[in-house]
Amino acid sequence: MDRDEIEVRRSRQRRRTVSAYREGGRTIVLIPAQFSADEERVWVDAMIRRLAAGDKRRRPSDEQLLARSTDLSRRYLGGLAKPVSIAWVTNQRSRWGSCTPADGTIRISARVKGMPSWVLDYVILHELTHLLQPGHGFEFWSLLESYPRTERARGYLEGVAATAGLQRPEVEPDDEVEPDDVTEPDVTEA
Numbered sequence: 761m762d763r764d765e766i767e768v769r770r771s772r773q774r775r776r777t778v779s780a781y782r783e784g785g786r787t788i789v790l791i792p793a794q795f796s797a798d799e800e801r802v803w804v805d806a807m808i809r810r811l812a813a814g815d816k817r818r819r820p821s822d823e824q825l826l827a828r829s830t831d832l833s834r835r836y837l838g839g840l841a842k843p844v845s846i847a848w849v850t851n852q853r854s855r856w857g858s859c860t861p862a863d864g865t866i867r868i869s870a871r872v873k874g875m876p877s878w879v880l881d882y883v884i885l886h887e888l889t890h891l892l893q894p895g896h897g898f899e900f901w902s903l904l905e906s907y908p909r910t911e912r913a914r915g916y917l918e919g920v921a922a923t924a925g926l927q928r929p930e931v932e933p934d935d936e937v938e939p940d941d942v943t944e945p946d947v948t949e950a
Contacts, residue, residue, distance in 0.1 A: 765785060765786050765787060766786065766787045766789060766804060766808070767786055767787070767788050767789070768789050768791060768800060768804060769788060769789070769790050769791070770791055770792070770793040770795070771790060771791070771792065771793055772793045774790065774791065774792040774793070775792055776792065777790075777792075778790065778791050778792075778803045778806075778807060779807075780807035780808070780810070780811055781811075782811065787807075787808065787811060789803065789804050789807050789808075791803055791804075820880075822845075822846065822847045822848060825846045825847065825848070825868065825884070826843070826845070826846050828880075828881070828884060829841075829843055829846050829866070829884050829888055830842075832881055832884055832885050832888060832907075833888050836885055836906045836907050837885070837888060837889065837892065837903060837906070840892055841888035841889065841891040841892055842864070842891070843859075843864050843865065843866045843887075843888065843891060844863060844864035844865055845864070845865050845866070846865075846866040846867075846868065846884070846887075847865075847866075847867055847868070848867075848868055848869075848870050848873065849867040849868070849869060849870065850869075850870045852867065852869040852870075852871070855869060856868070856869050856871070856872055856883045856886075856917055857869060857872070857883045857884070857886060857887045858887065859887040859888075859890035859891060861890055861891050861894050864891060866884070866887040866888070866891075867887075868880075868883060868884065868887070869883075875916070875920075876916070878909045878912070878913060879913045879916050879917065881907070881909070881913075882907060882909060882910060882913030882914070882917075883913075883917075885904060885907050885910075886904060889903050889904045
């Protein structure tokens with residue numbers, strides 16, 4: 761990151777604490793007003809490293825996604841879902857992820873980058889589950905409910921979608937009907 765993209769803000773109210781955050785394309789570092797130029801340099805460098813480490817944790821590489829998916833499959837799906845590949849993609853506008861069971865590939869929308877790790881885990885598990893159950897039927901949701909944050913993650917994603925105007929109709933598990941559950945309507949002639 762260029763030094764030009766870093767803004768240091770000094771505060772008289774700040775005595776000992778230093779904090780940093782990203783705003784637009786800049787990094788803002790908040791330091792006490794009494795810090796020397798050397799202390800400022802040391803703390804800015806430390807805060808840049810700390811932000812970068814957080815970014816790396818929240819934005820894993822494709823290789824890290826594959827390792828994460830292997831661990832999630834083992835923990836929640838008995839190791840049965842084994843993707844051939846899993847990668848970030850930028851061309852998914854209305855989906856969080858997609859899966860092609862025929863060739864074992866999974867794609868995760870880059871829009872998920874930076875979301876809480878438990879949301880990313882849900883999206884990965886959702887797609888892993890499609891390797892075992894292609895549709896969104898009862899068996900699919902039964903497998904996916906082993907992940908304890910399923911409902912919370914779905915709510916989070918629905919909120920993000922609604923805020924971004926991305927809401928699209930989705931079949932809920934309660935809305936699906938197995939053919940054996942359908943009974944013919946009672947028709948009587950008047």
